Amino acid sequence: MFIIMLTILIVMYLSLLGYNNRxxxxxxxxxxxNPPKIFSATEIKNGRIKFSWSSVExxxxxxxxxFTTAENTYKAFKKLSSKASxxxxxxxxxxxxxxxYKKVWDWDDYSESFTNTKVTKITDLIEIVGHRGTMDKxxxxxxxxxxxxxxxxxxxxxxxYWETHSGDLIVSHDKDMSIATGVYKNIKExxxxxxxxYPITKGINVDKYATQYMPSVEEAVQSASRFNMNIYLxxxxxxxxxxxxxxxxxxxxxxxxxxxxxxxxxxxxxxLRLKQYDIRVGFLNLPNSSSDIENAIEFAGQxxxxxxxxxxxxxxxxxxxxxxxxxxxxxxxxxTSTRESVFKMVDYKVDFMITNKDFLNQVSN
Numbered sequence: 001m002f003i004i005m006l007t008i009l010i011v012m013y014l015s016l017l018g019y020n021n022r023x024x025x026x027x028x029x030x031x032x033x034n035p036p037k038i039f040s041a042t043e044i045k046n047g048r049i050k051f052s053w054s055s056v057e058x059x060x061x062x063x064x065x066x067f068t069t070a071e072n073t074y075k076a077f078k079k080l081s082s083k084a085s086x087x088x089x090x091x092x093x094x095x096x097x098x099x100x101y102k103k104v105w106d107w108d109d110y111s112e113s114f115t116n117t118k119v120t121k122i123t124d125l126i127e128i129v130g131h132r133g134t135m136d137k138x139x140x141x142x143x144x145x146x147x148x149x150x151x152x153x154x155x156x157x158x159x160x161y162w163e164t165h166s167g168d169l170i171v172s173h174d175k176d177m178s179i180a181t182g183v184y185k186n187i188k189e190x191x192x193x194x195x196x197x198y199p200i201t202k203g204i205n206v207d208k209y210a211t212q213y214m215p216s217v218e219e220a221v222q223s224a225s226r227f228n229m230n231i232y233l234x235x236x237x238x239x240x241x242x243x244x245x246x247x248x249x250x251x252x253x254x255x256x257x258x259x260x261x262x263x264x265x266x267x268x269x270x271x272l273r274l275k276q277y278d279i280r281v282g283f284l285n286l287p288n289s290s291s292d293i294e295n296a297i298e299f300a301g302q303x304x305x306x307x308x309x310x311x312x313x314x315x316x317x318x319x320x321x322x323x324x325x326x327x328x329x330x331x332x333x334x335x336t337s338t339r340e341s342v343f344k345m346v347d348y349k350v351d352f353m354i355t356n357k358d359f360l361n362q363v364s365n
Contacts, residue, residue, distance in 0.1 A: 033059060033102050035111040041096045042120040044088070045343045049119060051096065052086045056111075059100040065114065067095040074114065093119060123153065123360065126345060127352035129232060130157040131335060132173060136357045139180070139203030141171050142212040146223040153360050156230035156352065158334075161217045163237050163244040166191040169217035169251075175236070180214070192216050218251045225255040232282070232309070232332075232354070235265040235274075242273075249277045262307045272303060282307030282332075290315045294323075301327030309354075312336050312345075321348050 036053040044050050051064060061081050065074035074097050078087060097114035133145020134152055141159050149157040160173045165188050178184045181198040190198070200212040215223075217233065224231035233248075252261045264282030265271050274281045283305045285296035293315055300308045301324065308324050310316070312333040324331045334354030336342050345353045 032109060032112045033100050035099050035113055035115040036062070037115065039096075039098045039115040039117050040120065041117050043091060043122050043125075045340055047091045048088050049091050049096075050086060050088050051098070053098050053115070055082075055085055056100040058102055060103045060108070061101055063099050063101060063110065064089075065097040065099070066092060067097070067116075069094070074116075091119075093121075095119075122339070122342060122346070123155070126342065126350065127155045127230070127332075128153070128342075128360070129230070129332065129334075129352050129354040130154040131354045131356045132159060133157050134358065135204065137204060138209065139200045139206045139212055141173055141180075141214070142200055142203075142209075143215050143219060143223060144209050144212055146220065146227070146229075150227040150229060152358050154229070154355075156232065157224065158232040158234060158354050159215075159220050160234040160236050161220070162187050163240045164188045164190055167241065167243055167247075168192045169244060169247060170195055171215040171217060171220055173236070177214075187214075217248065218254075221251050221255050221257055221261060224260065225257055230260045230262070231257070232307075233261065233263045234284070235263060235267075235270065237270075238267055239270060245274060245277050249279050252279050264307060264309055268299065271305070275303065280306040282309055285310040287311065287313055287315055290317070290320075293320050297324045297327070297329075300324070300329055305329055307332065309334065312341065312353075316348070318348050321350055325349070 034056055036056055038054040040052050042050050053062065059082050061079060062084060063076050064078040064087060065076050068075050078089065080087060095116055095118050097116035099111045099114055101108040101110040130149035130152065132140035133142065134148040138145040138148045146157055159171055161169050161171050164170055168191050170187060170190065172180060172187050175187050177187050177198060180200050180202055182201045183198050195214045198213065200206060221231060248263055252258060262280040262282045263274055264284050266284040266286060271281060271283050283296065283300040285293065287293045287310060293310060297308060297320060307330045309332045312335065321331055330351045332352040332354060333345055333350055335356045336345055336353040337355045337357035337359060339359050342353055342359060
């Protein structure tokens with residue numbers, strides 16, 4: 001009788017021991033489920049991130065994790081069913097990870113390893129170009145505006161220039177210098193030397209910076225080279241001389257910016273002349289209708305434009321962008337100064353957008 005009771009107690013003890021360690025025993029005999037092979041976290045509109053992952057055969061669900069710097073580890077924040085392959089959550093600039101799990105009796109058995117990723121930010125999805133540098137922070141089209149564009153986090157900046165009567169290339173948006181300097185004078189009447197007699201006195205936060213003046217094109221290209229940025233040079237003249245074109249080519253090559261500087265114009269004759277030089281050339285379109293865009297893209301494509309830039313209007317469609325890309329043209333739009341409009345450009349697969357406003361550092365709601 002004693003032996004029988006002892007045997008029963010031993011069996012009960014071993015059973016209890018096995019129950020308490022059933023997960024370890026299960027893991028000893030069964031390989032854990034794999035994590036998803038593909039996982040991405042992409043910034044989308046309204047301060048959100050879209051998480052996407054590939055399905056795992058046999059999984060009953062997935063769990064998302066985010067890396068916390070304070071604890072130096074990944075912390076779970078969302079559990080989802082096996083039918084889910086994506087989730088939209090609040091944006092945080094950190095790393096994320098995902099695990100798959102399957103249900104085993106009364107517990108969830110998770111994959112031993114994570115599949116992790118960093119956030120694909122809006123700046124990874126499209127090239128951001130500061131219009132005239134940072135015209136919402138600094139006097140536009142100045143050396144300080146180029147530096148500010150770099151510090152803001154833009155990839156590139158756009159700037160305007162004129163050929164003067166002396167053959168010099170001077171940066172300014174307007175022919176009338178009074179808009180920037182307060183002095184009523186035609187910019188074509190000055191030279192690289194005399195421009196410094198007309199400091200910039202107007203513009204955003206002009207009092208916060210040391211004396212600025214209208215840069216030369218060479219100074220603008222040099223700034224882009226120094227900050228390792230692309231530069232888009234808007235030719236304001238209806239016509240420019242052959243000497244000016246040669247000078248542009250020389251400056252661009254001097255700073256090794258052949259593949260990072262683009263000279264663009266809305267003038268078809270001038271565009272065709274610029275194409276004869278060893279520089280990147282863009283065609284600018286200011287459309288009033290869908291047919292305007294179609295005609296401009298056809299002209300740019302047939303004449304092998306490197307870049308096509310257009311003012312963003314409701315006339316623009318994905319089809320227009322696709323057509324330009326079939327010509328192997330880099331496409332950009334301006335002015336897209338809100339996160340909403342930028343995400344629309346991303347959806348349209350536009351290559352770059354030119355902004356008047358720093359939306360990168362706006363606080364999302």
